[in-house]
Amino acid sequence: MHMSKSSHTSQAQTIKSLSAIQSEVESINRIALSVDCVIFGFDENKLKVLLIRSDLKKFQGKWSLLGDLVDPREELDEAASRILKQRTGLDDVYMEQVKTFGSLHRHPAGRVVTVVYYSLINIQNHKLKILDNELHWHDVSEIEDLAFDHKQILDCSYEQLQRRVQEHPLAFSLLPKKFSLRELQNVYEAILNIKMDRRNFRKKFFAMDFLVDIDEMEQDVPHRPGKLYNFNYNKYEKKKKKWVGIDF
Amino acid sequence: MHMSKSSHTSQAQTIKSLSAIQSEVESINRIALSVDCVIFGFDENKLKVLLIRSDLKKFQGKWSLLGDLVDPREELDEAASRILKQRTGLDDVYMEQVKTFGSLHRHPAGRVVTVVYYSLINIQNHKLKILDNELHWHDVSEIEDLAFDHKQILDCSYEQLQRRVQEHPLAFSLLPKKFSLRELQNVYEAILNIKMDRRNFRKKFFAMDFLVDIDEMEQDVPHRPGKLYNFNYNKYEKKKKKWVGIDF
DNA sequence: CATTTAATGTGTAAAAATAACACATTATTC
DNA sequence: GAATAATGTGTTATTTTTACACATTAAATG
Numbered sequence: 001m002h003m004s005k006s007s008h009t010s011q012a013q014t015i016k017s018l019s020a021i022q023s024e025v026e027s028i029n030r031i032a033l034s035v036d037c038v039i040f041g042f043d044e045n046k047l048k049v050l051l052i053r054s055d056l057k058k059f060q061g062k063w064s065l066l067g068d069l070v071d072p073r074e075e076l077d078e079a080a081s082r083i084l085k086q087r088t089g090l091d092d093v094y095m096e097q098v099k100t101f102g103s104l105h106r107h108p109a110g111r112v113v114t115v116v117y118y119s120l121i122n123i124q125n126h127k128l129k130i131l132d133n134e135l136h137w138h139d140v141s142e143i144e145d146l147a148f149d150h151k152q153i154l155d156c157s158y159e160q161l162q163r164r165v166q167e168h169p170l171a172f173s174l175l176p177k178k179f180s181l182r183e184l185q186n187v188y189e190a191i192l193n194i195k196m197d198r199r200n201f202r203k204k205f206f207a208m209d210f211l212v213d214i215d216e217m218e219q220d221v222p223h224r225p226g227k228l229y230n231f232n233y234n235k236y237e238k239k240k241k242k243w244v245g246i247d248f
Numbered sequence: 249m250h251m252s253k254s255s256h257t258s259q260a261q262t263i264k265s266l267s268a269i270q271s272e273v274e275s276i277n278r279i280a281l282s283v284d285c286v287i288f289g290f291d292e293n294k295l296k297v298l299l300i301r302s303d304l305k306k307f308q309g310k311w312s313l314l315g316d317l318v319d320p321r322e323e324l325d326e327a328a329s330r331i332l333k334q335r336t337g338l339d340d341v342y343m344e345q346v347k348t349f350g351s352l353h354r355h356p357a358g359r360v361v362t363v364v365y366y367s368l369i370n371i372q373n374h375k376l377k378i379l380d381n382e383l384h385w386h387d388v389s390e391i392e393d394l395a396f397d398h399k400q401i402l403d404c405s406y407e408q409l410q411r412r413v414q415e416h417p418l419a420f421s422l423l424p425k426k427f428s429l430r431e432l433q434n435v436y437e438a439i440l441n442i443k444m445d446r447r448n449f450r451k452k453f454f455a456m457d458f459l460v461d462i463d464e465m466e467q468d469v470p471h472r473p474g475k476l477y478n479f480n481y482n483k484y485e486k487k488k489k490k491w492v493g494i495d496f
Numbered sequence: 497c498a499t500t501t502a503a504t505g506t507g508t509a510a511a512a513a514t515a516a517c518a519c520a521t522t523a524t525t526c
Numbered sequence: 527g528a529a530t531a532a533t534g535t536g537t538t539a540t541t542t543t544t545a546c547a548c549a550t551t552a553a554a555t556g
Contacts, residue, residue, distance in 0.1 A: 029320045030278030033361060072277045072359045076350040100348045100363050102324040111320045113281060113363075115348050166493050182504080188494070199506070200544070204494055217552095223503035224551040236496070245414050246436070246452055248484070430533080447535070448515065465523095471532035472522045 034114040035079040036067035036150070038098070038157040039088065041123035041137055042174040047190045048123065048137040049154065050087070051146070058108050059147035063138065065154070067114060080117040087135065088126050094173040095119040096164070098157045106149045118157040120173035141193070165191050169210070172231040180218055180226035181205065210235035282362040283327040284315035284398070286346070286405040287336065289371035289385060290422040295438045296371065296385040297402065298335070299394070306356050307395035311386065313402070315362060328365040335383065336374050342421040343367040344412070346405045354397045366405040368421035389441070413439050417458070420479040428466055428474035429453065458483035 039050040051063035066087050070079045077095070084093055095117050102113035123137065140158060145151055165171055171187045172179075185201050205211055211229045218225035287298040299311035314335050318327045325343070332341055343365050350361040371385065388406060393399055413419055419435045420427075433449050453459055459477045466473035 031281045031318065031320050033279045033281065070279065070350075070361075072279050073352065075352060076348065076361070097347060099345055100324065102318075102363070104321065104323060113318075113324070115350070115361075167495060169496055180504090197545075198504090199546085202505080203507095208496060221503080222553060223501075224505090224553080226504055247415060248417055248456060428533090445515070445517085446533090447517085450534080451536095452514095469532080470524060471530075472524080472534090474533055 032110065032112045033070040034067050034112050035070055035076060035083060036065045036114050036116050036153060037080055037083050037087075038065055038116065038118040038154055039084065040118060040120050040140070040161065040174065042187055042190060043123045043137065045186045045190060047140045049140050049143070051136055051138050051143075052087075052132075053134045054147040056108065056147065062145065062147040063136070063143075063150075064147035065116075065150045069112075070115075076115055077117075080115075080119070084119055084121075087132075088121060090121060090126060093119045093121050094170060096160075098153075098160050101149060101153055103149060114153075116153050116157060118161060120161075120170060122174060122176055124176050162192055169231065169233075169236055177230060178214060178216060178228040180228055181211075182226055184229075208236075280358065280360045281318045282315050282360050283318055283324060283331060284313045284362050284364045284401060285328055285331050285335075286313055286364065286366040286402055287332065288366060288368050288388070288409065288422065290435055290438060291371045291385065293434045293438060295388045297388050297391070299384055299386050299391075300335075300380075301382045302395040304356065304395065310393065310395040311384070311391075311398075312395035313364075313398045317360075318363075324363055325365075328363075328367070332367055332369075335380075336369060338369060338374060341367045341369050342418060344408075346401075346408050349397060349401055351397060362401075364401050364405060366409060368409075368418060370422060370424055372424050410440055417479065417481075417484055425478060426462060426464065426476040428476055429459075430474055432477075456484075 041048040052066055054062045054064045066083050068083050080095055084090055098116040098118055100113060100115045104111060174187050175183055181202055185196060189196060210232045212232045214228055214230050216228040289296040300314055302310045302312045314331050316331050328343055332338055346364040346366055348361060348363045352359060422435050423431055429450055433444060437444060458480045460480045462476055462478050464476040466476060
């Protein structure tokens with residue numbers, strides 16, 4: 001940022017000392033900053049999001065995203081990780097900043113600007129840990145209304161997920177380390193809300209060569225078991241787009 | 249945001265009154281919030297960005313993005329518009345939020361979290377207005393170093409522009425209302441830093457039918473003049489992607 | 497143990513999109 | 527009026543995407 005509040009109308013600028021800037025920063029009203037996490041999971045062939053019962057009277061009965069105020073001595077990413085860790089017990093989760101929401105009246109307690117992250121976790125691993133009564137996994141497709149502007153935030157995050165999952169191998173983060181191709185396809189179908197052709201899907205993924213056949217089969221399925229695979233992140237390298245997919 | 253700072257360790261949550269939350273917001277240290285604008289333009293067949301000489305001693309001689317602190321009573325988008333208006337005299341410019349940067353030590357004056365926007369303007373229209381000596385249009389490709397973390401911010405914004413311009417008709421915002429197809433192609437080539445085949449390019453844009461032939465020709469060009477077109481935003485509607493372009 | 501069930505696993509051909517490529521035309525400049 | 531420097535245009539080859547059907551396998555059932 002170029003601090004110009006006091007000088008942007010005068011053509012002749014002076015070089016400021018750091019302390020001058022500092023007092024400028026001090027003197028301006030600061031703003032409460034929060035981080036909200038849109039935590040996506042995948043279960044029962046559906047895309048889920050982890051919500052908490054709102055603790056605000058105004059939104060009693062409504063669900064909300066998981067968030068917290070950012071400590072001034074804390075990185076934004078760290079704040080997001082902290083919230084995730086507190087709620088799910090998980091470190092080391094795929095996470096991406098989505099957008100910052102700052103409408104004047106989005107929070108009844110006053111101006112609170114919130115930086116939104118989404119993260120993708122494998123529900124299977126963590127089912128046991130989420131005992132908190134106030135937390136619940138909701139079907140993304142069935143959410144109609146949330147506290148604050150959280151429905152809007154969820155919609156925005158979901159759209160970003162839909163875009164990103166088509167360009168990057170994120171879907172694996174929603175699955176256990178070992179997964180069948182059918183499970184992988186289910187993830188895509190759930191996120192993108194479409195049906196895909198099984199043969200074309202398999203062809204596509206085998207063509208990229210980062211699926212590792214681990215020579216194991218599904219267990220305890222009531223039908224012919226499928227092969228299990230790992231995703232090998234090492235083999236993954238972003239392809240350069242040829243020229244331009246102008247494709248509005 | 250779900251305010252949980254004081255309660256996230258206790259399983260039993262209580263519904264809080266608004267005033268309880270308010271005091272929570274009050275009591276927490278707030279953070280200085282700024283908006284930075286990455287203002288792109290197009291001139292001399294090159295993608296340009298508008299920079300200002302840093303007014304910080306620490307960064308003397310370096311250039312920086314245009315930004316300002318956000319007033320607590322001001323919307324984020326409005327802050328971005330305000331900065332743009334102050335510097336370029338322009339309202340009503342294409343603008344998009346990019347990302348929020350909040351590294352602890354990104355600003356020497358203390359913690360300043362900044363929400364970044366990029367905008368696309370048509371330089372031709374505004375050349376006259378930018379008289380400010382401290383402002384200059386730089387070739388994006390030639391920028392090596394900026395004040396603060398602004399190089400990183402610029403890189404991130406530029407990458408977002410490259411992605412977005414392939415999926416949405418943004419490029420028109422960098423051109424005058426009347427433009428030739430060659431100019432349009434030049435914009436794409438500059439942004440994406442590639443050469444394209446003229447015939448295929450034209451084919452692609454005529455296939456989408458939002459180019460309006462206004463039956464005028466270029467003037468004052470030292471060669472055969474090309475036809476001029478308008479872009480018709482009304483005719484533009486985002487195509488639904490068929491299924492999924494899984495294309496990592 | 498034979499049958500049913502519900503999935504997995506596999507290849508080819510048609511259609512669509514993309515990429516490569518050359519020459520006649522036009523206004524300007526000299 | 528000759529040279530210049532660009533515009534404007536169509537076809538073919540290649541690649542990518544889509545559509546589509548049947549044999550196989552393990553588990554469950556009676």
